[in-house]
Amino acid sequence: MFCEDVLVVPRSMILPPVGEAFLGISGEDSDLLYACIKQHSCFMDRASAENDERYKQIIPYFVFHIYNKLFVMQRSNNANEKRLAGKLTLGIGGHVRAEDIQQEGSLFDWGLREFSEEVAYAGSLRGELLGFINDDTNAVGRVHLGAVFLLHGDSQEIAIRSELVSGTLIEFPECLLKKEAMESWSSLVCDALAIRFTELGTLAPVSSGKIIAWDAQKTI
Secondary structure, eight states: OOOSEEEEEEHHHHSOOTTTSOOEEESTTHHHHHHHHHHHOEEEEHHHHTTOTTEEEEEEEEEEEETTEEEEEEEOTTOSSGGGTTOEEOEEEOOOBHHHHTSSOOHHHHHHHHHHHHEEEOSEEEEEEEEEEEOTTSTTGGGEEEEEEEEEESOOOEEEOTTEEEEEEEEHHHHHHTGGGBOHHHHHHHHHHHHHHHHHSOSSOOSSTTOOOBOOOEEO
16 A cells, blocks of 8 residues: 655646546647646545546656667566556656655656656666656556656666666667557557657657757666
8 A cells, every 4th residue: 555645736736637637748738747747636546546537647667778679678577556467568657656746856856756766777867857747547547647757878888777677778669569568658658759769760858849948867
């Protein structure tokens, strides 16, 4: 059982009802959604939040990239979130806790705390906000809203820790072949990145309007 307070926003303040909200990543509305989080967020017991569709738990969701490879991980069958147990994931991230808010920072900074808990990485990072991700087609998605950051690394020295089973850098085209085994958010991230890869021939940052926001370079 979860015993922590996590950051949530009443669904009525940030998204339309289930069945009317967007599915996938919405980069165009990022500023508006971020403003809603800052204005209407509060803390709620996680055990209650996981089963209360009146609220969206806010999740920084990091996807690691280097040389057109993504870091693909497998969750343990004993994962804390049983509904995602055993699935492949691109997402490194977790809930925003009360102690995070007590420190200066952003969703990116708070997500870095979770990143350092889940993986060991030797290098620097640049975080590109792709947008917010929503999926109301399943029970997990209906109570979560993610801020998706594509992390551009400069080192391939990355490895799992915590409750993950495995983690491997995989060429992006091969990632697309593994979509069916992924949790829904990771599958939706693949869809969004596939459009980018087709248009630009790379997942690397380029000088275009597609880059919504950059955070400062970080070292883990």
